[in-house]
Amino acid sequence: GVLGWEENYELCLCLCENTAIACFVLALVDKMKAFLKEVFEHANCLEDKLKGYYLLIRSMAALSLNGATEKVLSILNALGEEFPDPSGITPDLIRNELVSTSAILKDLTKEDVLTPRRMSEASKHYWAVKFMAIFITFLAVQNPMYLPLAASRMIKISASHGYINDSAFGFIVFGQVIIR
Numbered sequence: 057g058v059l060g061w062e063e064n065y066e067l068c069l070c071l072c073e074n075t076a077i078a079c080f081v082l083a084l085v086d087k088m089k090a091f092l093k094e095v096f097e098h099a100n101c102l103e104d105k106l107k108g109y110y111l112l113i114r115s116m117a118a119l120s121l122n123g124a125t126e127k128v129l130s131i132l133n134a135l136g137e138e139f140p141d142p143s144g145i146t147p148d149l150i151r152n153e154l155v156s157t158s159a160i161l162k163d164l165t166k167e168d169v170l171t172p173r174r175m176s177e178a179s180k181h182y183w184a185v186k187f188m189a190i191f192i193t194f195l196a197v198q199n200p201m202y203l204p205l206a207a208s209r210m211i212k213i214s215a216s217h218g219y220i221n222d223s224a225f226g227f228i229v230f231g232q233v234i235i236r
Contacts, residue, residue, distance in 0.1 A: 073091075088115060095108040132188065150204050156212075182220055186220070189225045209226075210229075
């Protein structure tokens with residue numbers, strides 16, 4: 057209950073998150089949602105909700121791409137990564153994004169690639185890259201015009217703040233966009 061959250065916040069947060077993950081793995085979606093609801097109701101800040109949102113979106117993706125995509129966009133917006141409405145994605149916007157990202161890649165050295173800086177999991181940038189990696193999987197089916205924007209953002213964030221495993225996905229998609 058509420059008293060448990062007040063007296064043992066970190067423990068309750070960790071237990072609810074991990075129990076929700078276990079329920080997700082066991083395909084107990086209603087139970088997973090109940091534990092996530094606890095997290096969303098009691099978490100003190102957005103950062104404490106991000107792991108839960110990530111799990112929720114992964115489960116939503118299996119049920120409804122539209123709902124998951126809208127949720128990812130709202131979370132990315134809250135993290136400071138705004139994406140334009142589909143009608144605002146123009147060839148000039150895409151070209152400018154690709155050119156600016158190419159300039160960043162041009163400056164990468166062999167050392168940067170072989171010994172990359174790691175991004176902290178506590179960072180909002182870490183979660184932005186993770187949510188964009190999920191977002192890219194929806195985009196290939198739903199709205200491929202977002203692909204170059206999301207891939208470019210993943211690369212820019214990673215180059216500035218360090219890398220995580222999901223950063224590689226941004227590089228792969230960027231390469232595919234450039235080849236086309």
